[in-house]
Structure formats: C-alpha cells, structure tokens
Amino acid sequence: MAEQIRNIKGTKDLLPSESRLWLETESIIHNFMSLHGYSLVRTPIFEKTELFSRSIGQETDIVNKEMYTWTDLDGSSLTLRPELTASVVRSYIQNHLGNQSPLQRMYYIDSSFRRERPQKGRQRQFTQFGVEAIGSSTPEQDVEIILIASRIYQMLGIEDLEININSIGSSDSRSKYSEALVDFLRGHEKELSDISQTRLNKNPLRILDSKSEKDIKILEDAPLISDYLNKDDSRNFDQILTLLDDLGITTIKNPKLVRGLDYYNGMTFEILSNNIGAQSALCGGGRYDKLVEYLGGKSTPAVGFAAGLERLILLLKEKENSLISNYADIYIISLDEKAIPYSFSIADKLRNKLGIKVVCETLRRSMKAQLREANKNNSKFTIIVGEDEIKSNKVIIKNMEDGNQINASIDDIENHFGVDYEYK
Numbered sequence: 001m002a003e004q005i006r007n008i009k010g011t012k013d014l015l016p017s018e019s020r021l022w023l024e025t026e027s028i029i030h031n032f033m034s035l036h037g038y039s040l041v042r043t044p045i046f047e048k049t050e051l052f053s054r055s056i057g058q059e060t061d062i063v064n065k066e067m068y069t070w071t072d073l074d075g076s077s078l079t080l081r082p083e084l085t086a087s088v089v090r091s092y093i094q095n096h097l098g099n100q101s102p103l104q105r106m107y108y109i110d111s112s113f114r115r116e117r118p119q120k121g122r123q124r125q126f127t128q129f130g131v132e133a134i135g136s137s138t139p140e141q142d143v144e145i146i147l148i149a150s151r152i153y154q155m156l157g158i159e160d161l162e163i164n165i166n167s168i169g170s171s172d173s174r175s176k177y178s179e180a181l182v183d184f185l186r187g188h189e190k191e192l193s194d195i196s197q198t199r200l201n202k203n204p205l206r207i208l209d210s211k212s213e214k215d216i217k218i219l220e221d222a223p224l225i226s227d228y229l230n231k232d233d234s235r236n237f238d239q240i241l242t243l244l245d246d247l248g249i250t251t252i253k254n255p256k257l258v259r260g261l262d263y264y265n266g267m268t269f270e271i272l273s274n275n276i277g278a279q280s281a282l283c284g285g286g287r288y289d290k291l292v293e294y295l296g297g298k299s300t301p302a303v304g305f306a307a308g309l310e311r312l313i314l315l316l317k318e319k320e321n322s323l324i325s326n327y328a329d330i331y332i333i334s335l336d337e338k339a340i341p342y343s344f345s346i347a348d349k350l351r352n353k354l355g356i357k358v359v360c361e362t363l364r365r366s367m368k369a370q371l372r373e374a375n376k377n378n379s380k381f382t383i384i385v386g387e388d389e390i391k392s393n394k395v396i397i398k399n400m401e402d403g404n405q406i407n408a409s410i411d412d413i414e415n416h417f418g419v420d421y422e423y424k
C-alpha cells in the first residue's frame with residue numbers, strides 16, 4: 001500500500017458528522033449579522049506581508065513568529081492572513097468604501113492562519129467570524145459592537161461568559177502610561193520572565209498580558225492605565241460603560257487587558273469562557289481609530305471584534321441541547337428492489353413541495369438496518385415502501401418519536417407532513 005499523506009499539524013478536516021453543526025452555526029451568524037445591518041465582506045486569503053506587519057505591529061507575537069510568509073516568484077513577500085481586520089481595512093481604502101457611506105458595517109466568516117502551538121481550541125488554521133464598523137467614533141458604536149458579540153453567544157445558549165473591558169486610551173495617554181509602567185518594571189527587571197525582559201524595551205504594554213506567575217505577581221503593584229487616561233478618554237469610556245449597563249450587559253473592568261495587536265486605541269474588550277480549557281478567549285476586539293490612516297486612507301475611526309468559530313463550536317458541542325441536527329427528517333425505507341423508483345419519486349415530491357430533508361436508502365439493507373439508520377440520524381419519520389404498498393398505492397408512515405404508524409396514499413403523501421411536520 002502507498003504511504004499515507006496526513007494533514008498539516010494544527011489543521012483539521014471538517015468531517016460530515018460535524019459539518020451540519022458548523023453550517024447551522026454559520027447560518028445563524030449570517031442571519032444575526034444581517035439583522036444588525038452588517039454586510040458580508042470577503043477578502044483574499046493572502047496579502048502582501050507589509051499589510052500585516054504595518055497594522056498588527058512588528059513587535060507582536062503574530063508578526064514576529066506566527067505568520068506563514070514566503071517569497072513569491074517575483075520576489076515579493078506574501079503572507080497567509082493571520083486575522084482579517086487589516087485585510088478589511090485595506091479593502092475599505094482600496095475600494096473607496098468611505099465614499100459610499102459615512103459608516104460601513106461589515107462582517108466576515110473566514111479562515112486565518114497563525115503558526116502557534118496547537119492545543120484544544122488553538123489551531124494553525126482557524127476560522128474567525130467578526131465585524132468591523134468603519135466610520136463612527138461614538139461610544140454607541142463601541143456598544144453596538146459589544147452588544148453583537150455578547151448577544152450572539154447568548155442567543156446560542158452559551159452561558160458563564162465574562163466580558164472583560166478596558167480603555168487603553170489615546171496615544172498620548174498610552175505613552176505616558178507606558179513610561180510609568182517601564183519605570184516601575186525597571187525596578188523588577190531581573191525578576192521578570194525572559195520574554196517580558198525583552199518586551200520591556202520593545203513593547204512594554206504586552207507585559208501586562210504575561211502568563212508567567214512571576215510576572216503576574218510583580219504586576220500586582222504596577223501602575224494602571226485607568227489612572228493615565230486623559231479627560232476625553234475617561235469620559236468616552238464612562239459613556240460606553242453606562243450604555244452597556246443600561247442594556248443589561250454586565251462587564252468586568254480589566255485595566256490589564258491590552259490585547260496582542262498594536263492597532264488598538266480606546267476601548268478594548270474580550271469575552272472569556274471558563275469551559276473550554278486554557279484557550280478561554282472566545283472573542284476580542286476594540287477600537288482602532290488610526291489604522292485606516294496608517295494604511296494610506298483618510299483618517300477614519302473604526303471599531304470591531306473577531307471571534308474564534310472553533311472555540312464557539314467546542315462549547316456548542318458540550319451543550320446537551322446543542323444544535324446537532326439530523327441529515328434527514330424523513331428516511332424512506334425500501335423493502336425490495338421494486339420499491340426503489342417509488343421511494344425516489346416520493347422523496348422528490350416531498351423535497352420539492354415541502355422543502356424538507358428526505359433521504360432514500362441506497363445500500364439495499366434489511367428493514368431492521370434501515371430503521372436503525374433512521375434512528376441513529378434522529379429522523380422524525382420513516383416511510384416504508386414495499387411490494388404490498390406499491391400494489392395498494394399506499395405506504396406506511398412511521399412516527400419515529402412515538403412509534404405510531406399509519407397508512408397513507410402515495411398520491412397525496414405530502415398532506416401528511418405540515419409545515420412543522422405535524423403528523424396528521
């Protein structure tokens with residue numbers, strides 16, 4: 001036998017047994033976004049490397065060590081996108097979307113690539129769904145974004161979530177804070193983890209995100225960004241918190257929430273779950289008012305978030321009443337070869353007239369095996385077709401939930417299944 005070729009570490013196949021849950025979840029997300037007035041945007045899977053290094057930041061983990069980058073035949077450096085915000089902003093500028101409307105509300109569901117150490121909820125190819133609202137600087141726009149993020153989980157029945165929120169302020173507040181933080185940390189430089197010692201010179205705010213026990217201990221006494229926000233920053237943040245409160249959205253102020261990408265200013269947030277192991281961040285986002293200008297467009301405020309779809313699916317799978325669905329509402333059991341054309345035409349009719357999922361047996365298994373298949377798949381009904389049934393132009397409809405059976409005429413079989421597949 002030829003040697004098997006396996007997939008690349010950190011990537012996963014979406015198998016038929018899971019694809020329905022994915023499709024249903026994606027379809028709920030599409031509907032949800034459109035309910036909020038957001039339109040789908042799709043950008044290429046690879047871009048010029050500079051797009052990401054300039055927007056996410058040279059000294060971030062993503063750009064430094066996690067990007068899939070290569071030199072193309074013409075010598076240009078290309079990268080598989082590690083996230084979508086930079087690509088969406090590039091597209092917004094390039095396609096003059098700002099001229100079409102003062103506010104563009106966009107969303108996406110697409111793959112991203114980061115060369116991280118794979119573990120539960122962390123892959124090298126993963127799917128992000130996210131929204132970007134480009135054009136508004138108001139606190140209500142921030143709130144709309146957080147509202148969408150929180151409601152989508154709520155609607156899917158995901159509980160035990162924590163919304164962490166912070167303001168990292170405008171660049172002048174941040175640089176004053178950064179100085180104070182560096183001053184403080186210099187006093188503990190030798191005790192800091194190696195990575196934080198390096199970050200102290202290159203990207204000190206990222207130290208706040210350190211997972212090292214030693215660092216966390218030291219940071220307990222570190223100055224807080226909230227004490228360095230200027231008046232406008234503070235007022236803006238207060239308005240966001242008040243609006244969220246009015247909407248009944250509970251948040252936890254976390255002054256150490258800095259996020260791993262450099263383009264943020266002002267409000268940042270993350271939604272965490274305690275139920276998916278170490279990779280607890282379900283989604284993250286915030287304001288990035290300077291990015292459009294930084295990438296060559298007109299100065300335009302923006303805010304958004306992105307969420308890991310794999311992490312959401314992990315939670316949905318753990319829920320008992322998860323969205324796991326069946327592949328056929330009606331399974332048509334053929335008792336012999338003669339029944340095959342009848343089962344096909346009944347299936348055709350039911351699909352076309354009622355738009356419901358119907359599958360016919362094509363393995364010629366025993367009736368017992370076919371019933372088992374229908375049960376395994378949670379089919380609501382089976383229709384049993386055999387020689388006797390054909391002769392009398394009648395089939396048996398079996399309700400798989402209560403076991404009741406009736407005889408039904410083939411000619412008006414569709415009348416036995418109402419909109420809600422009511423059993424008549």
Ligand code: HAM
Pocket residue numbers: 082083084085114116121122123124125126127128130131132260261281282283284285286287288303304305306307308309310311
């Ligand atoms: P991010 O925090 O880097 O933000 O990623 C957002 C979400 O993507 C994370 O909370 C997580 O659920 C998921 N994620 C990230 N890396 C992985 C991975 N290796 N495997 C599985 N899931 C992962 C951004 O990407 C920003 N673009 C968010 C944003 C949009 N900010 C403003 N607009």
